Amino acid sequence: MSLPQALLDSLSQVTGYQADSFIKTHELGESPTSIRINPDKINTPPAHLNIQSPVLWNQYGYYLNARPAFTFDPYFHAGTYYVQEASSMFLEYAVKQSVDLDEDLRVLDLCAAPGGKSTLLASLLSPDSLLVSNEVIKSRANILVDNMSKWGLSNTYVTNNDPKDFSRIGGYFDLIVVDAPCSGSGLFRRDPEAVVEWSLDNVAMCSQRQQRILADVWDSLKEGGILLYSTCSYSEAENETIMDWVIDNLSAKNIVLDKKDTDTIQQWGIVRTESPENKAIGYRFYPDQAKGEGFFLAAFQKTKADYKPFHRPHIKPQRTKSFKHEKSVLSQWITGLEDYMWFEKNDNFYLINPEHESDLKILQSNLYIKKAGILLGQIGAKDLIPEHELALSTILSEQVPILNVSYEQAIAYLRKDDFVPDTNQRGWCGIAYEEHILGWGKALGNRFNNYYPKELRILSRLP
Template sequence: MQLPNAFVDMMKPHLGPAWPEFEASYDRPPSRGVRIDRWSVRADDPSRPPILHAVLRHLRGQVPWMPFGFYMDEESVLGKTIYHEAGAFYIQEPSAMAVALAVDPQPGERILDLCAAPGGKSTAIARLMNNLGHLVANEIHPTRVKILAENLERMGAAAAVTNESPGALAKAWPASFHAILVDAPCSGEGMFRKDPQAAKEWSKDSPIVCATRQKDILSSAVEMLLPGGRLIYSTCTFNPMENEQIVAWMEDELGLVVEELPNLPRWSPGRPDFADGRIALTKTRRLWPHLAEGEGHFVARLRKPGAATSVSDSSLDSGRRARAGRERRGEGRSVGLRGTGFKDWQNWLAEICKRPDPSIETPILHKDIYFSDELLGLSVDGIRVLRPGTPLAKREGNRIEPLHGLALRSSPNRFFNVKPLDEQAAIRYMAGDALANDDGLRGFVALEHAGLCLGFAKAVPGRVNNLYPKGWRKQGLISLST
């Protein structure tokens, strides 16, 4: 491909003797990857069902820095299968998989992904902490935030979704998060091979414009960090202005301290010579496409000074105590879910779930939709909240009906009524077809295939009526077993 002349003039001196090899990497196809989410990739891991062999044979080797990441061929059909639709895996550029590892999310933490769409890094964070924390995924663009919400639901990620500017969130949520990821809007130089249009739109002013925007976002982000909290900064670009020089600026202007990142095989240390010889920049990491199989990426982790705030000492704990008090009084958290309404929810959940997730036992109710409460302890006054958590069920008069989000948040063994499907039946289900009721089932049924909960149906005599969301239905999904 033809690289922009101004980009060549900027980067060639930085790379020196490595430039010919770097330039030659653009003659190779871009890297594609898939991150396994619902299945286990290890034979000795009983916590998840084993990865399906029909999927495994479409993968061509493990991503060195991601234990459950794999490479796949450019022409792979995995994205057109029921397994993709059921959230078994997320198709993600391999270098981007390292960012969630840099976040190092811990169960019980409150974490903010500030620039989250389309959701690859948010869903990986949720997976790494087994949905045992409070994750907020924010996206400022109204169209992209809807894509973010759908991906989070598809992957069964426990997360709230907000649609706000970083500045507005900083005013509402000062000193509120244990970790914040800023996967910053950038000039996208690392994506030239994947998206040639990005190369055509790039100009020599792009890094300057982006660096200014990045500083504004980061200034808001640091206000939302708890003392001792960590800020993870990443870009998919090469120039020093948006990478090492931004990290140096965060040390000097925001008072943050660069931390060593976990081992990321095949990644290279950041370049002190790109920012006045600052040695701490060797703790940051770069992926160069001529040195590793992946597109260009940069990642750094910085710590806010102060005594680290444990989960039990944070506002999460006060939120839990307040919720426990409401539970003792038989109340839910939101308007309309109190007293009898809360007992109705508990009774309904006990009828369909054997072992409900703790976070769905005390939901909030908004416009007749029950959501898990992932904003526990955070004020939402003046904040555009697309979803406070996973949509679990809807209330229609005196009835409660399950929603698709509840199925995707759960494994099949959590439900009483489960109907196994083969792959062909699962394809018909996702297309919207009704199914035969050969088992004499009644009521709401969770449908299962290969250890995955595909969604719900309503069993009546002679048939199983399809409850797969109409906006999600797909025609022409590809079978991997034929």
């Protein structure tokens, strides 16, 4: 791979840059493959993935010896793991060093699609914490909904809003993660076509856009709250320069993440860098020094609120119909239904943590919500017509019938092909591969209806 000379020239004075090894690593073009397991679904990585070693800075991350065909892995479709670039998993370390995860936090992942950092955050937060995952581009927001649904947790919401829309809820979030759109030089090994699109003009444009995004979302961070800023760019204009801009313009102070772990950070191959003006500390990943792609992260704390503090309103109980029938039906599908709040909207039933009732009203009043908690389905005269999201959730009752299928049948199911499993079951059942549910099916005697969502089906054939 031939790297842009303008990029190499611009990196000559950047902290940690080692020209010979950097260029050689890109010439080899070998990019490591890594996954992060979903601890709410599995405790260890699937054996068939051929694990090489753990990712040192993430408790759930693992490198693979080779990149498999994830499309044809039922474990992937069941949401037991997420394919994520290893360097970006450093977010876990940053979160643990900057906030108290024992507290119930309100967290925003602002530029969240396709969902790597959101699923990571979801695995770290307490059940009573709330994660809002936002994506401004509608098509990418749909992908984000799919991936958050796979992860299966009830305390995650997905919104489709511009960053400036969040200023309506000033001081709401305890933690904001901004993985900002960037020039993408840190991902050249994974996406060689990005090399052609890279230019100094694009770096400058991205830097301006990053400043605008940060300024737009800043009011929604509470005083004392934490902002984690990251990019997959090597350019100073998108990293160290942004650190100085944040401190100079946003009433923020830099947070040093490795005060007690400087040696550990160095052993991991992570480079500690400083901004030119304020000497703020950030963290760089170079692929010739840390096992991953190019990545940058810095942490800030808001020191002063320039807005009227936002207070969550008290929600007065409202008299509604008893939903006696609906409760009876849902209790057969959901473990511990009494521990959740559920409600009906447009004939669909949804389930959320009751601690988030006021949060839902706040978000509904100010933002466009694409997903809130878990979509359960519609209730007919006798039973629930379940949604795919419920099948992949972690709240599904053990009373719900499960039909385990072979690998070949699992792929046929995921392709939405016709097949008739050998079963005496009747009615709705979760279709599972090695006990991991993929979606719904309905057995009707000598006929079987495949309810896997058409838009998610596998379109290609086995290699």
